[in-house]
Amino acid sequence: MKLLTRDRYRFPLAAILLVVVALVAAGCAGSSPEDGGGEEGGGELTWAIGGAEAAPGGVHQEVAKMWSEENPDTPIRIETLPDDAGEQRQQQSLELNAQGSGFDVLGMDVIWTGEYAVNGWLESLEDVRAEIEEVTIPGAFESAAWEDELWAAPYNSNAGFLYYRTDLVDEAPTTWDEAVQVGLEVGKQEGISPFVGQGAEYEGMVVNFLEYYWGAGGEIFNEDATEVLWDEEIALEAVEFMRDSVENGFYGSGFNTFLEEESRNEFQSGKAVFMRNWPYVYGLASVKKESDIAGKFDIAPLPTFTGEGTISALGGFNNAVSAFSDNKEAAKEFVVWASTNEEVQTLLGESSLPPTMASVYESLQDDPVMKLLGEVLPDAKPRPPAPEWNDISVTIQQEIFPAYNGEKDPQEAVEAVGAFLEESIQE
């Protein structure tokens, strides 16, 4: 090739090659020290957690900083995972399945406890059980245990709220029918969507659906998950409500592509009357500079079909110690600290992340989010923490999502879910 022999080209070519080699070397060198949380056992801990608050500026980052300042020999660093809980689980399970030591502390969604424990991915926390149990609210504590053994330290809880525009609506609705009526009226007047929630094909949609299903009196399993209590009629009612909401416009256009952040975006820019979302939105939507509705909205318990009581899905994160961590002692101390330290839990509460420590609810009573949580949390229902939950959730997604979008017959969909639940019990 002429290029290699012409003198004029030799120098630039050599320079380019050198740059490429340097870049490659830098790339390779950069990645190796990160692998493995602690190098000599007294090193840095890695906390794998996702969601809006794990990003720089979020409250989890502040908690990590607090710990690192108080424990300079074992600082902790956050490995930010994606926003979507399903994708967080994928990332964590890839590492854990390879028995990698890259993650020391795992920020686990409450529904994964059973699955992770059965796979042998977690370090048991039975020896610190008493310490944690005495300060934690009961629902959150149960979500961190599987078959009566404690596998994770509750960190934050979560429940669904109804957000509503105080400048457009006088009072929060107590039934879904009322919400639909008011929403459609006001929405038409103002030219905005009546309602936004999480309708995309993922776990969040399952949460929204279950809130309707439970709100109509349905159950999934009995106490110890030995019997399926899936009621096809009630499920059909819930699916048809969703289907009708798409058709009559109660669900704003695009509802079936929204996750938490998209629905927050819509509501925060003033384009919706009602929203179903987690408490974290309250803090963010109150910031005048970023939100178009600061001061013009409020929160209320979710409506039901009967108008009595309220129901919401219990969510949240628990911190667990990876069974493959190089630094289990320090990791264990961190998870217990995050669960039982008053300052940390208060910090969470102030950022609209429901704490799991009972005493914080009393001390922060003036905060509107905490007050509503105090009302709603006792009635918040957990999804079954069974190891098969992921499969069940995927089945519900695949059946109910097309059903409410008019792509599938609702009766067939609810029957298919029932059949799958029966199958999973038998295993």
Next chain:
Amino acid sequence: MSATTVAGRTPAVRRRSGFSDSALARIFLSPSVLVMALVAAFPIIYAVILSLYLYQGRLREGFGGLENYAEALTEPRFWDAVQATMIFTVTSVAAEFAIGLGFALIMRQTFKGRGVTRAAILVPWVIPTVIAAQLWYFMFSVTPGFVNDVLGLERFNWLGQPGWAMFSIVFADVWKTAPFVALLLLAGLQTIPDEMYESARVDGASMWQRFWYITMPLLKPAILVALLFRTVDALRMFDLAQVMTGGSFKTEPLSMLVQRFVVETPNPGLGSTFSTLTFILVLAIGVLFVRALGRDFVLSTGGE
């Protein structure tokens, strides 16, 4: 052609010692073959082996033989994925070809600002696919609704309807890779000598006749190469669907189906089955193309 390309029989050059030409060729080729065997052949074979076992979660349960294949081929989600992949491939390759050809014809002309035009046409191709996908996701999404605002549509749910969701993905793909096709076709166009056009003009041929009777036939090899590349790439598309629709509304391609089963669920046995079936499909289509390409190449460049 025949005199110069037969290896090992170059007359009058006899090695004094050491290896013959063909043995030397083999030695020099072996590192590449070894790397390809490790990187390409091993995963394929391993996937086939994995697909013969049954799994519960990540635990191997036993030898299943062809049971996974029976399950995969009767799974409606598999056929939906095949359909989605085919629709995507056919529409995006057709659109890319048409637009790419147009771009190539423009880029071939000499006019003021040709350099800038060429650079502008190539910019989309340079952007990493996943970033382009994220950009188009924001554009098409109902919130904040850029495309809707520009077109004056009120909250049209591009990404949330079957049909339009696929349209959005195809649109993003065509935006991104039509420049690539344009480049390939431009290279082909530049091999067509100007004298042909001149003599055609002298003979009174119209622009359309020049295009159809001179450009197209001589461009055939480049066209087939471009189509081969783009078809095989489109059959393997993953990131556009993952980012823009998550696979909902009948946009789940085969590669996403594989990822769902191998990583997300997980069921390595069934996932490997899908993976192997996808491989067979893509290989079959690729071979068909290469056959058509090979025949044409040989015929148009002088025969063997």
